[in-house]
Amino acid sequence: MTHDLDPLPGRCGPLSLRDMGAFHVGGQAVQLQGLPSTREVLAAGGEPVLLDPNGRYWVGQMYAQYFLPQAPTQTTPLQLWHGGGLTGACWETTPDGRPGWLHYFVRRGWDTYLCDAAERGRAGYAPQHLWGAPLSQTAEAVFARFRLGPGLGGVALADAARQAFPEGQFPAEAFEALARQLVPRWAHTDAVILDAYAALLDRVAPSAVVCHSQGGMFGLTMAQRRPDRVRAVVALEPAAVPPPSDEDTGYAVPTLIILGDRIDGDARWPAMRARIEAFARRHASVEILSLPDLGMRGNSHMLMMDRNQLDIADIAHEWLARTLQD
């Protein structure tokens, strides 16, 4: 678990922190009433507890963990926002055990915030009286949707490596470790999640946001709504962009959108890329970087986990450092 042989910046050496910690932010207290009580034993062998669901709950809060390097090199904090059905864990150790983008940015001297958006991970989620049941995604669906391979069909997860695209950058032999990271989600909580991100942006100093997939949509939306709190965005394959009808509010935050490989053959990504390209045409502050155009082939939707993830992190770091210096 040490990485002393790798000489490139941000890739090795101890992590010296002046502080770390965590907090919950945003959300609101909501009152339930008129529901029946139940009696439950909550620990085998424990005393029964009368559970009265009526009362007060926090709903819609989010969670952030911070890692503050001993010798920061950047003055702008950096926030890592994960995608749908995932948590902050996707930025930590990769499925095959390599250090993630969290380590990279801390080693590069960024004050780094690792976030669980409202509704998942350590953020928690609302009682089902309020939100209903969540959706869960199958491993097979995620394998295809994240462009790891043409689809698993009914085959065993252990066969993921054989089913993956040839010369793909995702470590498909460790696909099960990614499948274990998946968490249930809701389809109607975007407004709640955005409110919590707004509260987080208000709490931390004006930040750079590095975001992915569903989180990419949240990052671009918050940059549009709160340009005073978002100084720059690196969006890895954002699942959506702010629609043209919002164009009158403008979009002025420097933004780099990074796209991986094999978009052409995908069922959904050509349409999503077309919207991203139209968004970039409308706003001079938005730049698109398609990795295949740089000669980087084989990247999946999970750019921060791919084998060449640190080369992509270099691109993000250098663009952010340069942009924030201007």
Place this chain on the structure above:
Amino acid sequence: MTHDLDPLPGRCGPLSLRDMGAFHVGGQAVQLQGLPSTREVLAAGGEPVLLDPNGRYWVGQMYAQYFLPQAPTQTTPLQLWHGGGLTGACWETTPDGRPGWLHYFVRRGWDTYLCDAAERGRAGYAPQHLWGAPLSQTAEAVFARFRLGPGLGGVALADAARQAFPEGQFPAEAFEALARQLVPRWAHTDAVILDAYAALLDRVAPSAVVCHSQGGMFGLTMAQRRPDRVRAVVALEPAAVPPPSDEDTGYAVPTLIILGDRIDGDARWPAMRARIEAFARRHASVEILSLPDLGMRGNSHMLMMDRNQLDIADIAHEWLARTLQD
């Protein structure tokens, strides 16, 4: 967020890590079939996704984050196991913003594992087709059950400080930050959670386990089942103990059980304490430390968050270091 004025060991100074990271462990792949599909837009403005719930899911896995100090002073890893309706976040920053037991043990030189038990936090949880809906706990119920005060009734959470026990050690003025940490839970997943802890213990070197409440029950149970993998246990107010019927399997792991204040006046804790005392009488390796007997008054059920939490951490650290040296 620095703590340079406090001269006591483990309480201040930078956190120098030789590594950190995270992984999921345990659980099993489960197949669902015969359920109808739905079409969902998962990111506002995104392309609709056909969600077929039939397929493979990981169920029952857990999550652990590790923080490995640059200069470890202990050879045994230390695992922090949270209580019911909570996540690993309870060992991080306290509700009122002080560094938690995670910082303390890392600064004291322990390789420390911060865990989210199966079914919550970054561990995720099973599709509801398999587990049904979770239980959520109200802020008011938790306020009383954690012995922060006599009960909130219908009053606003902002009044928690006024409703708290006089001279209680819990930072009741920050009660809302604790209420935001609560996550839904199930009442019938103990076996799943224990299987995941067994997998975690197998993955990490033989460990010391510091556990709380529902996690206390899991810690004692794993020490009984896997004495080869659990070298010592510090259980903060365990919500239950292994029952006498299991006594024939013995219980030989050195164990310190720490109890807080105001147990006598509580609805449930006198019976739980009686079982803990009977457990200690049956097993010479089990020791009980009641903080009021040491003259430490006012501790709640949330010992790791109380104002004197670092004094209690000192007790745990010194007992563990001494016990593991023997």
